[in-house]
Amino acid sequence: MIRKILNLGYQLLEKNKKLKKLKPVLEAVDGFFFGTDKVTTFTPYILDYLDIKRFMATVILALLPSVLASIYFYGIRVILIILVSYIFGGLCEIAFAVIRKKEIEEGFLVTGLIFPLILPPTVPLWVVAVGIVFGVIFGKEVFGGTGRNIFNPALAGRVFITISFPKIMTVDWYQPLVSGWAGFNRFKPDTVTSATPLMLYKSDKILTSFKDLLLGLSPGCIGETFRLGIIIGGIFLVLTRVANWRIPLTYLISVFFLSYFGNLLFPEKFGPPIFQLLTGGLLFGAFFMATDPVTSPFTNSGKLIAGVLLGFLTVIIRTFSGYVEGVMFSILLMNAFTPLIDYLVVERRYKPNNKR
Amino acid sequence: MSILKHYRTFKGGYKFFNFTGQPQDIIIDLGVPKVIFIPLRQGFGVEVKPVVKVGDQVKTGQIIGRDDENVSSPVHSSISGKVKEIVKKNYFGREVTFIVVEGDGKDELEKLPFSEKNWEKLTEEELETKLYLSGVTSLGPSGIPTRYRSSVIGLKEVENLIIHGLGSEPYNICLKTLLKGKNIFYFIEGLKILKKLLPNAKIYLCLNSEEKRIIEEIGKLTSDIQWLEISLLESKYPQGYDEMLIPIVLGKKFPYGYSAANIGIISLNISAVLHVYEAIVDGKPLIDRIITLSGPCFKENPHIKVRIGTPIGEIVKDYLKSEVKVRLIMNSLMRGYELKDYSLPMDRTYTHIIAIPENTERKLFSFLRLGLHSYSYSSCFLTFNKLEKYPDTNIHGEERPCISCGYCEEVCPVRIIPHLLSKIVVKHLVNEKLMHYGIFNCIECNLCSFVCPSKIPITKYIKEGQEKLIIQGCDRSRCILPYFNLKGLEEYQGIK
Ligand code: SF4
Ligand code: SF4
Numbered sequence: 001m002i003r004k005i006l007n008l009g010y011q012l013l014e015k016n017k018k019l020k021k022l023k024p025v026l027e028a029v030d031g032f033f034f035g036t037d038k039v040t041t042f043t044p045y046i047l048d049y050l051d052i053k054r055f056m057a058t059v060i061l062a063l064l065p066s067v068l069a070s071i072y073f074y075g076i077r078v079i080l081i082i083l084v085s086y087i088f089g090g091l092c093e094i095a096f097a098v099i100r101k102k103e104i105e106e107g108f109l110v111t112g113l114i115f116p117l118i119l120p121p122t123v124p125l126w127v128v129a130v131g132i133v134f135g136v137i138f139g140k141e142v143f144g145g146t147g148r149n150i151f152n153p154a155l156a157g158r159v160f161i162t163i164s165f166p167k168i169m170t171v172d173w174y175q176p177l178v179s180g181w182a183g184f185n186r187f188k189p190d191t192v193t194s195a196t197p198l199m200l201y202k203s204d205k206i207l208t209s210f211k212d213l214l215l216g217l218s219p220g221c222i223g224e225t226f227r228l229g230i231i232i233g234g235i236f237l238v239l240t241r242v243a244n245w246r247i248p249l250t251y252l253i254s255v256f257f258l259s260y261f262g263n264l265l266f267p268e269k270f271g272p273p274i275f276q277l278l279t280g281g282l283l284f285g286a287f288f289m290a291t292d293p294v295t296s297p298f299t300n301s302g303k304l305i306a307g308v309l310l311g312f313l314t315v316i317i318r319t320f321s322g323y324v325e326g327v328m329f330s331i332l333l334m335n336a337f338t339p340l341i342d343y344l345v346v347e348r349r350y351k352p353n354n355k356r
Numbered sequence: 357m358s359i360l361k362h363y364r365t366f367k368g369g370y371k372f373f374n375f376t377g378q379p380q381d382i383i384i385d386l387g388v389p390k391v392i393f394i395p396l397r398q399g400f401g402v403e404v405k406p407v408v409k410v411g412d413q414v415k416t417g418q419i420i421g422r423d424d425e426n427v428s429s430p431v432h433s434s435i436s437g438k439v440k441e442i443v444k445k446n447y448f449g450r451e452v453t454f455i456v457v458e459g460d461g462k463d464e465l466e467k468l469p470f471s472e473k474n475w476e477k478l479t480e481e482e483l484e485t486k487l488y489l490s491g492v493t494s495l496g497p498s499g500i501p502t503r504y505r506s507s508v509i510g511l512k513e514v515e516n517l518i519i520h521g522l523g524s525e526p527y528n529i530c531l532k533t534l535l536k537g538k539n540i541f542y543f544i545e546g547l548k549i550l551k552k553l554l555p556n557a558k559i560y561l562c563l564n565s566e567e568k569r570i571i572e573e574i575g576k577l578t579s580d581i582q583w584l585e586i587s588l589l590e591s592k593y594p595q596g597y598d599e600m601l602i603p604i605v606l607g608k609k610f611p612y613g614y615s616a617a618n619i620g621i622i623s624l625n626i627s628a629v630l631h632v633y634e635a636i637v638d639g640k641p642l643i644d645r646i647i648t649l650s651g652p653c654f655k656e657n658p659h660i661k662v663r664i665g666t667p668i669g670e671i672v673k674d675y676l677k678s679e680v681k682v683r684l685i686m687n688s689l690m691r692g693y694e695l696k697d698y699s700l701p702m703d704r705t706y707t708h709i710i711a712i713p714e715n716t717e718r719k720l721f722s723f724l725r726l727g728l729h730s731y732s733y734s735s736c737f738l739t740f741n742k743l744e745k746y747p748d749t750n751i752h753g754e755e756r757p758c759i760s761c762g763y764c765e766e767v768c769p770v771r772i773i774p775h776l777l778s779k780i781v782v783k784h785l786v787n788e789k790l791m792h793y794g795i796f797n798c799i800e801c802n803l804c805s806f807v808c809p810s811k812i813p814i815t816k817y818i819k820e821g822q823e824k825l826i827i828q829g830c831d832r833s834r835c836i837l838p839y840f841n842l843k844g845l846e847e848y849q850g851i852k
Contacts, residue, residue: 039749041818044690044802045683046712049730049737050809055761058736145759147810184550209771217641241734244762297759298775304756346776350792 041209055242058105062237063113063288065229070222073176074121076189081119083130086112088129092136096145108136108145108153114288115154117223118281119329122172122192127165129285131157150333151214152295155328162328171220194218198279198324201271215280224281234287243291246300250262250279250307251314252288259314285327295335299345306341310334358435359533362469364604365590368769370803371595372526377657377711377745388435388463390666393701395445396421396453396475399494401428401506413438415466417641419489420455427505429494434643434663435459447700448693454655454701467639475549475636483513483553483636489505490635491642494704495628496577496837497598498617501554514554516606519547520562521570521626526594526689527650531563531570532658534626534646540570543576543626546633551583551613558700559584559623561603574622594801595688598623600769612770612797627707642704649675652746653682662702669698672709681714683749690802715748733763733807756810764804764814767799770797774804778814781821811830819829 040047041223051301071078097104115132135157140149162169177192185192197208197218207231213217216225255276262270290296290310298305310330317326397403404423414420414433422430437459445454465714468489474727476488484502487493493500499507501514521531535543551559551842563571578584587605594600598616601623602608606617611711616623627646634640644663651657654675668684676682684695687708695709702709730737731745764774772794780790795818804814 024400037753038754039716043692044693044806044815045692045749046687046689046731046747046806047751047753047811048732048809049752050734050807051730052756052759052809053753054736055734055759056807058734093657103754103756107759137666147758147759162757219424239734241763242736242761292758295759298762298765298773300762300765345775346793350794 004200007215012193028309029150038285042347052106056109058111058242059110059237059288061227063117063223063243064285065109065233066223066226069216069226069229070117071190072184073178073216073225074174074222075186076184076341077188078116078121080125081116081123082113084128085116085126089115089132092141096137096141100145102145103356105146107140109240111135111140111153114223115157118154118221118284118289119185120172121170121174121189122168124168127161128170129172129278130211131161131341134155134160147294149294150338151332152289152292155289155335156270159328159345173217176217176225178217193219195273196280196324199317201275201279202324205268207272207275210274210278213275221281221284223276224284227278229285229289230283234283237287237291243287244293246303247290247296247307247310248286251290251310252282252302254308254311255312256311261345262315262319269316276315276318280318280325281327285331286310290331290334295338297338297341297345299342299349302341302345305345306338308335309337343347364587365566365592366595366600366604366769368767368803369524369592370553370767370773370807371591371598372524373733374744374747375519375651375731376729376743377651377654378527378676378748379448379530379533379650379657379659379708381536383646383659383661386666386671388459389663389666389670391434391603391667392433392457392459392663393456393667393699394420394431394433394457394665395447395701395703396431396455397447397450398431398664398704399429400496400499401494402426403452404428405433406442406768407493408439410439410441410457413437414439414457415464416464417463417468417643419641420457420729424504424705427499427508429491429506430489431455432491432641432643432664433457434665436462436464445700464606465640468635468641470692473637474553474717475545478636480552483549484819486636486639487553487632488582490631491704492628492631492635495631495642496622496624498615498622499549500622500624500628500632501617505666507617507622511554512556512618513514514557514622514817515620516622517550517554517557517559518562518601518605518621518623519629520589520601520623521567522562522564522589522591522595523595524593525708526593527710527740528591528647529627529646529707530659531567531626534630535570535573539630540573540577542633542637544574546629547581547584549632549636550629551681554622561586562589562601562605562822565589566591570618580657586769591592591804594799596625596770597799597801599799600850601610612799621842625707643664645702645704645706647702648708650708651711653677653680656823661743664703664708665741667699667701667703668695668709671702672698676711678847681716682711683714685712689747689801690806706825715750733767734809755807757813758808758810758812761809763807763809767803767807769801769803770794772797774798774818775812777821778812778817779825783819786821787822790821790825792842795825 020142055063066272089108091110098148137151139151139156172192173196174189177189200206208218212229233276238245256273258271259276263272297303312332313333314326317329366550404421406418415436418433419430420433429498437457440456443454444451454694468486470478470486472478488502488504488506491504493502501507501509501511589595592627599610601617602610602621611618616633632643646659648659649657655677686692686695760776768774777793777795798818800815802815
C-alpha cells in the first residue's frame, strides 16, 4: 500500500520539474518506511544493525513514560502541543533539507518531542511554534545541521522563549489532574497555581513531599514532573548504550554533594540534596538533554568534567540567581564549553612526543 | 608451565556472538582436483620464480617455484600431472604468476628429504632445510625463520614465539575439530620441533578462555614443559591479530605498521604448528589445508581439507545454496577479501570461505522491528547472546553525519579516536596533528566502521588520511622508529 503511494510520488516527481526539489522529502519518507537496500562494497562486509533511525527511536521510546504521564496530568492539549512542535519543527527541517539538497535527518524527531516536554503546561500554542522554529534554525541549522550543532536545539528554543516571553513562561502553572482518568478525557486542567516546588522552596522554604515529586503530583513543566518515568527511561537509555552513563551520573552526584555541603553550611540558602535532585528539570535534563551526544563532549574524561561542571552550575544558579531553575542554562553553558573541553582533553592526551 | 586463572583482555573490541553457520565438527576431504592453479606468491614473502617449464611432468609435492635470494618460501604442486601453462593473472589486485597443472590422477607424493620417523635424530640444519622446503615457513604473518631467507629476521633473533588458537572473528576454525584425536599430540610435538628450531624463543600458547576442555587437555600434556607458557585470552575481536596479541601476552608495545618480526616476535596459529609437524615427521610438504565453509549460505558448514590451488568454484559448488544471492568472502567478514572470481584458486593463506546473503530486500519499518537476530554493539534490539545472528551485506541504514555517539572510540582496540580522525580527513585539514592523534596506530580492524550507527566508512577515511600524510612527507616511521629497535628493516621494506 505505502509502497504504491510512494511509487506514485516518484512518478509525479519525474514528470514535474518544479516538484523535483521535494525529492529529499519523498526519499526520507521512503527510507523511513522501508529502510535501505544498499549493500556493503568494501570491508567490513557486515555492518551493525543499529542505524540513526533506531537510535532516535530508542530515545523516543525512553521518553514515552513521560509523554503518557504528561497527557494524564495535563490533558489532551499536551498532544496538541506536541503536534505543533512536530509540524513546525518538521517544516523547518524539510525547508532546510530542500535548500541544501541534503537528506532529511532523523534528529528532529527527538528534538520535536523533547521541546514540548520542557515547556510549562500553560504555554500558548503560538509560543510553541516560535520556540521550535527558533530552536531548529538557530540551534541547529545555522551550524550546518545535525552533528555540527553546538547547542541542543530544543534547549536553545526553550531558552529563547523564556527570555523573550518571561511572563508566559514562568507565572502560571497548572495543578496536575490526578483523579480517575484525569487528563485522558479532559482537554486541560482548570486549577491554576502560581508556584512550582522549587519556587515554593525559594520563597517560603516549603519542601514538597518526595512522593509527590516522584510521581509528578506537583506542578512543573509538561514532561519533567513524572520523575519515576524519567528515571526508568533514563536507565533504559543508559542500558541500551544510547546515552552514556558518565554525564548523568557525575551530574547527579555533583548536585547531590554540592547541595549536601551547601545545606550543611548555609541551610537557609541551599536546598537539601534529595529535594534538589527531585525538583525542577534536573532528572529530565540529566538523562535526556545533557546526554545528547552531539552537544556534549565526546571524550570520556570530558564527559566527567562536563557532568561536574553541570552540577556546579545548576546548584549555583538555583541558589544565587534570580531564576529558580538552573538546569537549562547550565546545560546550554556546558554546550558552549564542549568544544573547549574536548580540545583540552584531546591535546592533553596526545601531547606530541608523548611516548605511546 | 602455568595456567593463569583469569584470562587477559584489552579495552575496546567487540565480541561476536553466535553467528549462524558456525563450522561444524566434521572434516571432509575434498579429494584430488583435476586442474590446479598455483599462484607463485602465497602467504608471507615475495613472489618466487617458476622452476618448471610448460610440459614438464610434476609429482604431488614437487617444488615448482622457489627463490632462495629473497625472503620467500618454495611453492609446490599439490597434484601430480603435467604443467599446462604458466600465466600472469590479477590476484587480489596484484599481478601474480600462476602455474597451471593438469592432473593425471596418480597423486604420487614426493616426500621431503631427510625422512626419519624420529625427528629428534635430525640435526638442526636438517630440520631447517626440511621446514624451508616444505613451504610451511610462509604461514603466519611474518613467516618462520630458517637459515634460508624465509623471514625478515634470523633464527637466533626470535625471542618470543606466540601460538594462538583464538577465535575472535565472527567465524572461527573449531579448535576441537583441529585437535581431535591424535592431532593434539602432533600439535605438542610440533611445538617441540619449533623450540628446537628457535632455541632462544620463549613460547606462548594463547587459548580461548572458553574452551575449557582443550585447555585442560593441553595443560595436562604440557605440564612438564618448562619453556611453554599458556595464556588464556578473551575471544574478543580483534584479539587474534598480532597488534593485540603482543601487548597483551608480552606486555610489549607494538610497532604499528611494521611486522611483529621486527621486534623479534613470530606468531603462528595452531594449524601452522600442525603443518610443521606433518612436514618434519611425515615429510609432507604444504599441499593442502583445512579450511571452513562458514556462514548461512552454505547448506552445511563442514571443515574441509582442500588441496592448494583448487578453484573456489570447485570447492563451494556442492555446498552453496542456490536459492539466494550469495557473496563469498575469504577469511574474515571484517578484514577479508570478497571473492568475485570463482575460477581463482585457494592458496595457503585461506582459513575460511564465508558465504553470506546479499541482502537488498527492503523491509517495512525495519528500524522499529524487534530484531531478535540482529547483532548490534548497542543493546537497542531485543536480542540475547544465545540467539543466532544472521549476517548479511545490507548496510542497515543510511549514511548520516556523525553524531559523536562515541561508539567508535569505545570499540577501537588501539585507543585512538576514529571519528575525530575521520572528521579531520573529510575536512581536508590533513597535517601533522593527525599523526599526533595516532592515525598510524590504526590496525584497520574495521570495527569502527562496523559499529557506527551513522554508517560512516571511518576506516576508509583513516586510510585516506594516512595516504595523504605520506604524500606530505609524514612517514609512519617517524612515530615508530625513535621508540623501537627494529630488526630486519631493509628486508621488510623489500616485501611491502
Ligand atoms: S560511531 Fe559513527 S556516529 Fe558514532 S561517533 Fe563514531 S563516527 Fe560518529
Ligand atoms: S580506528 Fe582503526 S584500529 Fe581503531 S577501530 Fe577503527 S579500524 Fe580499528
